[in-house]
Amino acid sequence: MKTSGLILSRRELVTGLASTGGLLLAGCSSKELPPTYGNVLRMGDLLTYRAFRMLLPAHSLAREYAHRDISSSPAVGNTNPADSQQPGFDADRGPLYDRLRTGDFSDWRLRIEGRVARPTSFSLADLKRMPARTQITKHTCEEGWSAIAEWTGVPLRSVLEAVGIEPSARFVNYYAYDDNAEGIDMLDALHPQTILAYGMNGRDLPLAHGAPLRMRVETQLGYKSVKFLERIVVANEFDDLGKIGSLQNGWAWYVGI
Ligand SMILES: Nc1nc2c(c(=O)[nH]1)N[C@H]1C(S)=C(S)[C@@H](COP(=O)(O)O)O[C@H]1N2
Ligand SMILES: [Mo]
Secondary structure: OOOHHHHHHHHHHHHHHHOOOOHHHHHHOOHHOOOOOOOOHHHHHHHHHHHHHHHOOOOOOOOOHHHHHHOOOOOOOOOOOOOOOOOOOOHHHHHHHHHHHHHHOOOOOOOEEOOOOOEEOHHHHHHHOOOOOOEEEEEHHHOOOEEEEEEEEEHHHHHHHHEEEOOOOOOEEEOOOOOEEEEEHHHHHOOOOOEEEEOOOOOOOHHHHHHOOOOOOOOOOHHHHHOEEEEEEEEEOOOOOOOHHOOHHHHOOOOOO
16 A cells, blocks of 8 residues: 555545444443543544544554655653753652663663563664664654655564563553653554664664664654653553643543544
């Protein structure tokens, strides 16, 4: 399938479906709905989520580009979790991040816990030993800009397979060294382009872009691609992640593109 056509058709589908919202919603049982928990103002999010999930093949790929398409990428949001002047600075994790960075992240570990058979802490070297994926994709920010970059990392799927997710697991939540956390459903978590990226444009991930490791969720808007990862929690039930999650900050939980 041509992916530029796919992007168009995603938009067309969602627009075309707006009028049939009642029909779609009627078919949903509340147990399987993540993002609105009965809040009527969030019905649009729910409709988007259901429309994408019903009408797109589960793992349709986001468009990938050529090297010549790579553009400059602005660094946005928090660009250094150790800087107390930046948005989302955490008084405990900020200084911890600083120490890890000073040591070239050799003591950094990515913890994976929750509904998994073998909770594990991965070093950067552990992750780099696993089969890598490189993809040139467009990052689209909710503020209206986009940029194309090459990302290298390990598919989240491989890491989840290594720790063994429990059959009841439905969501993957991930936390940063600043006050930033997001979650995705299992479909996006197992998507081949959802990677834990340690490389950008052929180099180690720069500090401002999320060193040493960031999430790349190419099927959703940029804020789902959390930088400066600290830990991943596999969960059975939907969790809005409280004050550091998107919902309580006024953003949609599911932002498919
Ligand atoms: N930890 C963390 N991750 C984050 C953010 C942030 O402030 N902190 N900002 C998000 C937003 S809104 C965008 S657009 C992208 C920006 O990524 P970039 O700085 O690599 O361009 O990171 C996302 N991930
Ligand atoms: Mo953004």
